[in-house]
Amino acid sequence: MRIAILDDDNSILELACTILTSAGHVCHPFTSGKEMLHQLRRESFDLLILDWQVPDLSGTEVLHWVREKLSPTLPVLFMTSRSGEDDIIAGLAAGADDYMIKPIRRGELVARVHALLRRAYPAQNAAEIVQFGIYQFETRASRVSVNEEPVEMTQKEFDLALLLFNNLGRPLSRAYILEAVWSRDIDIPSRTMDTHISRVRSKLNLRPENGYRLAPVYSYGYRLEQVVAE
Known part of the structure; x- marks a missing residue:
């Protein structure tokens, strides 16, 4: 599957891409929300992973655009260090399908991604x-x-x-x-x-x-x- 990941921390991007590539996916990393939106207008992805706080455009702003312009069934996973209950509720209310708290744990990331993909693409x-x-x-x-x-x-x-x-x-x-x-x-x-x-x-x-x-x-x-x- 083709997965786009947004995070302004290159070390986290590299780790997430390494984990998901080894699980058989093709990863496309982005450090800029605007850059990701530019590609989303031109490319197809099976799943998006968004960090909440990105300097130029927040993950929630990207998500609002995605829910307005793209398929409503496109699965989106928030992956952020914001762990408060209010933050989780806000992320899900904004349209995310799942919410994962950093630091990244390999087994959890793969399991959450595969669960979202199974639900979104049953065929x-x-x-x-x-x-x-x-x-x-x-x-x-x-x-x-x-x-x-x-x-x-x-x-x-x-x-x-x-x-x-x-x-x-x-x-x-x-x-x-x-x-x-x-x-x-x-x-x-x-x-x-x-x-x-x-x-x-x-x-x-x-x-x-x-x-x-x-x-x-x-x-x-x-x-x-x-x-x-x-």
């Missing part, structure tokens, strides 16, 4: 067979069928299709898709992603008549939408 922690209308994904075998008819797909095409369905209705930035499907192979040509998108759309016949639309999001990335029949 990605589901059984081996995942169903979306006429589309069925066998996650372990990397097989997909449409109306019970198997569709031949490469591994990357399967990974891309499942990523889109697991994030139905959510705009995904190109950087997010690149990291999720091609890992850290940032040297792939930019057209490679567009070619794979086109193949997935064609092979799965992602058309409104089948209930789905795979569309570009201008200057951002792509979104798979569910279309309600009129």
Whole structure:
């Protein structure tokens, strides 16, 4: 999962990123609230971790923007040294999903992050067979069928299709898709992603008549939408 972390203490940022990277996540550290907001306008993240007190823009100010502008289901964890009951209540009331008091403890951080991710993205922690209308994904075998008819797909095409369905209705930035499907192979040509998108759309016949639309999001990335029949 792609996690953005805001904290003005570089040693804490480094520790949190080390812990979460070893747990299999991709971390993006920020020491400035304004810098984080700039990236949130351009990039997709699966979870945010916010410090309360950051010099240029507080964690609560970032959180208010996130709750107003981004998906209401985007999980947010406050990670702060403010341990008073009133502080915890204020953080949760501002829209945080969980609250963790420093110093960072490895087991607690991983457990809280994984609990938030499981709640926010249940389809990605589901059984081996995942169903979306006429589309069925066998996650372990990397097989997909449409109306019970198997569709031949490469591994990357399967990974891309499942990523889109697991994030139905959510705009995904190109950087997010690149990291999720091609890992850290940032040297792939930019057209490679567009070619794979086109193949997935064609092979799965992602058309409104089948209930789905795979569309570009201008200057951002792509979104798979569910279309309600009129």
